[in-house]
Amino acid sequence: MLLKAAINGGRTLEEHPAVPRTTQEIVDASLAAVAAGADVVHAHVLTEAGEQTIHPDSVGTWVRAMRAADPSVVIGTTTGLWTVSSHEERMAHVAGWPADALPDFASVAFCEEGAAEAAELVLERGMILESAVWSMADVPALLAAPSLHKNVRILIEPEVEDVAEAVALCREIAALLRAEGVTAPILYHGYDATVWPIVEAAIADGCETRIGFEDGVELPDGSAPADNADLVRAVRELESR
Template identity: 60%
Template sequence: MFLKAAINGGLTKRDHPGTPVTPEEIAAEALAAAEAGADVVHLHIRAADGSQSIAPPAVDAVLSAVRRVAPGVVVGITTGLWTSDGHADRYAKVATWNLLPDFASVAFCEEGAAETAELVVARGMVLESAVWSLADVPALLASPTLHRNVRILIEPEDEDPDTAVAHARAMAAQITAAGVTCPLLYHGFDTTVWPVLRASLDDGHQVRIGLEDGATLPDGSPAPGNLALIHAALALTPAPR
């Protein structure tokens, strides 16, 4: 099982007290996630006021802490438009990052996704692209970087678990039919986290878990934090095929 840990997202400690938000907390949680069995770690960076940011000083602060505390951990960050004041501002920020993550995520539901993905690759980072719905798939398939992805994230936004799983599989079918050979990864949110994760595992794909996606264990009980979620995911086995 290839497992990606999504350790904080846009959460605050009011959402879950175990959420890492400072550079030091994020670095320590990235190391702990890797030691618990995560293959890679995805994190969201905070500005001094607590908001999400991809401004170079904020990226430097977190990545320098991660490299100091967890030098061997593979980490990626978001390029989500919500971290910037539109596509031009996002592009300018990514273009001027000083410290670079190992990989960066680009969502193809957003304006300027193809250009941002090209910039990520041009700057020497590993790219992972994401689709949130069937409507996003044509833009992904038309992108010049389609075959440069380390993985493609399939992130159905449906609230109903069965619908989310069905949409994830429909997106995967369109992507693979287009000749894409890189790994796929489905993940859900809140009530769909575990059904979508199980579907990804059953379909032979990579999986993702962490507080960014949801804070309950498979039995519905509250998760103390990321490590409990990682351990629960690693305990799963795919259904017989």
């Protein structure tokens, strides 16, 4: 099972003191997550002020640092609209990511304005594309996108807090995608209370999954992990049962 480590996202140090925020912390956490059993790493780059960013300078600095540390680690980042002021700025930033320091993959959320155009740009830049849907309402846009069958995986990220509803939604969306001819691997992941039930559903359903501080800051038993690597190891332990 492919396991992605989503090591920081928008988490703060108040939520967990080991959330990686500086470039060096992101590099170190990425290496540790892979050593613990993650296959790929998804990270959000932060400005000096602590804001998430996809600015070309910041992305280039992070990618170069990762390549210098270990060029074999497969890394990706977001193209999320929350990191910019507009879709137009997003397109300009992704177009400006340095050609010699591109992430291996980038994620596009199909709940956002301009998602199909952003997905095409990711592919045009030579990166691997993964597309995300957060609800059933996002699925038509994904299915209509020219990039649909060029995804390395489809992420299902239910934006609901009820555990049973979140798991059911993952399965409902996955079934619809398969019925519509989508053959790419499907990855389920949750947030906070839904994280571990969705990880378990992904394992049961033969899907990919992800874990890390972006998604949750507790281990399956409710205790606090030391770091992202602890969370990765917990998924691999569940998988081996």
